[in-house]
Amino acid sequence: MAKNGASASKAAIGHKAPGQVAMVFDLNKCIGCQTCSVACKTLWTRDEGTDYQWWMTVNTLPGKGAPKDWEQMGGGYREGVPQEGTLPTRQEFGGGWDFNYDEVFYQGKGNTVHLQPVGPKPTWGPNWDEDQGAGEYPNAYYFYMPRLCNHCTRPSCVEACPRGSMYKRPEDGIVLRDEDNCRGLQFCAEACPYKKIYFNYIKKVSQHCIMCFPRLEQGVAPACARQCPGRLVFVGHLDDVDRPIHKLVYDYEVALPLHPEYGTEANIFYVPPMSPYRLKEDGSLDMETPRIPMEYLERLFGPRVHKAMNTLQGEMKKVRAGGKSELLDMLIVYRWHTLFEPFTRDPVEVGGPQAVKSGR
């Protein structure tokens, strides 16, 4: 096992809370189906005032994402100093679209009228640049980027709140907000570099992903992870040395935080996407140049992405030559519960998704 350098990299990453809950998304398996987004939406953001909130979003990369151009919105830290951030607008998040459900479903026009947004024509959405990608045929490329709050180790949102309404739970590092003490000042949303905090226009408070803590408390994995048909979302404790998250992040170093330069020390990690070979002009395989430019991946995941890619490619080579790879076996996920241990309980066992939500 690639144990070398594990402790060194741990020290470099910082002091993680013991028991920090983390996730790893293997981007090589994400099919952009949005089941995760919808699982979250139906569980947490159905009330009035949350219509435009998508705590989980999956964007096509390269792209501007949601909120639009969020990577240009600042926030986070540079050399430990808080950076000014922009407050994203509802429109930049994509707004909440109203649809002509009534017309299509109840007015007998199901065969004549398309289901479509009503009101002002939307100019952005939570996945507006879907499947656009970059590059030229036949070497075009794109991949999907599922994003949620990173439950950061140095959450700039928590530090920015002048009222102390936000906190990081000591037992598992989940970043939460006391909504009763929140006055909608939105300094958190300015300071979050991942732009994952939304404003509830009815309750006049900020809101964000709660890592499905009522589910975790009952041993059930978060809805986005549990519902993912791609079986690519690992959930677990970062310091659980025998389980995949720790191994992927620290031992193999193939799971990386998005934009580590933001300085908040994200606890959501990604296995970077390996792309199919490029085609040369004569139609033969170009095995030297990666289809997804490494400069682009480095912009997303920092310089450690090179080592991660080398490790992944090395392991694949090994297996192709008939060898065995613990790393690839782990990423293939032969047994689904290896994804979630110790959060493997079925939501049905505890009364169904909505019951878990209310903490019954």
Next chain:
Amino acid sequence: MRAKKVSNASVLLDPAAAGWQKVERDVIDLVGMPVHVQTSRYVRTVWADKLVGKVRAVSVRAAHDGERVAFLLEWADDTQNTEFAERMFPDAAAVLFPGNGAAPIGTLGAPDAAVNEWYWRADLETGENLVAHGLGTDKPTNGAAIDAKGAWKDGRWSVVLSRPLKAKGADNVKLTPGKTASFGVTIWEGSNRERGDLRSYSQQWHELTLEQ
């Protein structure tokens, strides 16, 4: 300044009520809440070079009828901000009272000295009764209901804040005809993204004598 004795203060809940013209006004200077006292390092860092407290003067009138007191605050504001929208915040204002004689206004009270804040915000239907024990601590509190109504016209806000003289709760100010109380004013300019302790305020307590 004096709170004029009127026969019916309830008619003054409308900022445009003619009765207000018969009440003398005082102009109170405001200053920006200093950036270095802000409780958030993010705010201290990011606002270090920014202007805090765009509104620098407010006209104040006060009247009571023995049961209820009303304040009319008026200030110049080119931008009417009535919502949380487009990186801006709703305009807001409050009349402040020291919960006991000693509460400092510059820090909005202290752990053992409350400041009572009669609060109006342009997006809210009614006023809020807030109590603060220092910066970043103001919270809605029971025991007193604040009536508030704002009107914006020709680059000027006119806001009435009103409450019965009596109130329940140790931290809610009690006002008595014939007596002198201390008060202050604070204004948030939404277009300048002022909210929380990013605001302008009267640097000292001012005296308010309720006519007998």
